[in-house]
Amino acid sequence: APGGEVVDLVLGHGVPAIIFTGEMDDSLRERFWSRRIVDYVLKQNRENVQHVLSLIRRLGRNPDITVLVVDDSRSARALVSGLLRTHRFQVLEAANGREALGLMESHPEVRLVITDYTMPEMDGFELTREIRRTRGRDQVAIIGVSSSTGSSLTARFLKNGANDFLHKPFGSEEFHARVTQNIETLEHIAEIRELADKDFLTKLFNRRYFFSTGEGRFGAAEAAGQPRALAMLDIDHFKQVNDTYGHAAG
Helix, strand or coil: CCCHHHHHHHHHHHCCEEEEECCCCCCHHHHHHHHCCCCEEEEEHHHHHHHHHHHHHHHHHHHCCCCECCCCCCHHHHHHHHHHHHHCCEEECCCCHHHHHHHHHHHCCCCEEEEEEECCCCCCHHHHHHHHHHHCCCCCEEEEHHHHHCCCHHHHHCCCCCCCEEEEECCCHHHHHHHHHHHHHHHHHHHHHHHEEEECCCCEECCCHHHHHHHHHHHHHHHHCCCCCCCCCCCCCCCHHHHHHCCCCC
C-alpha cells in the first residue's frame, strides 16, 4: 500500500488509525487528517515509539470519558463530535447553555465541556460561570471556541473559568492536542490527589482525608437527620509487628 491505502481499509472497518511513517509532506498530512485518523507520528527516534504507545493507551482510556459539546450550530456540533469519536470519547450534545446545564446535572460523569461563545438563551461565558459554581477546574475542563476575532475573547473565556480556548476554524491536529492536554491534566490532578489522600499500601483513605472531609460529612448527615457513628480502633503493641516483620507486612 505505497499510497497509504491501508488507512482507508482499516478506517472502513471502524478501526482507529495511527500513522507511523518515515516521511510526511503537507499534502499527505492534510489527506490523512481529512480521513479522521487518530494521529500521525514520524519515525525519528525511539521516543517516537513511546509516543505511539502513549496514543494507544490513551485510546484505551477514552471510552470511559464523557465530553459535552455545546453549540447552537448542528453542523458545528457534528464536526466536533465526529473528531471526539475518532478518539473514542463518549459524546453528549447540547444546542445552548441551558440545555448543557441540564445534561451536566443528569450526567455528572462529564469531564470535558467544549462550548461555543455565541448561543441563544445562555452564551458560552455564562455557561462557563454556571459550571464553575459547582465544578472546579480540577473536576471538569472547559474549552471555549468561537469564530469571533476579538482579541479579548480568549482572556475573557479564561477569566470566566475556562481552561483553554480555540479559534474557529481550527485544524484536527490542534483540536486533538488541546483535548488530550486538558484530559491528561485532569488525570494528573486526580492521581496526585489519590496519592495525597490514600495510604500507599492499603489504598484506604488516610488521616489527612479524614480531617479535610469529616466535618463536612458529619454536618451533612446531621442536617439530613441521618444516623452517624464514629469508631476508632487501635492495636496494642503493633510496633512489635513492624519491628519484627517490617512495615510492609504490618
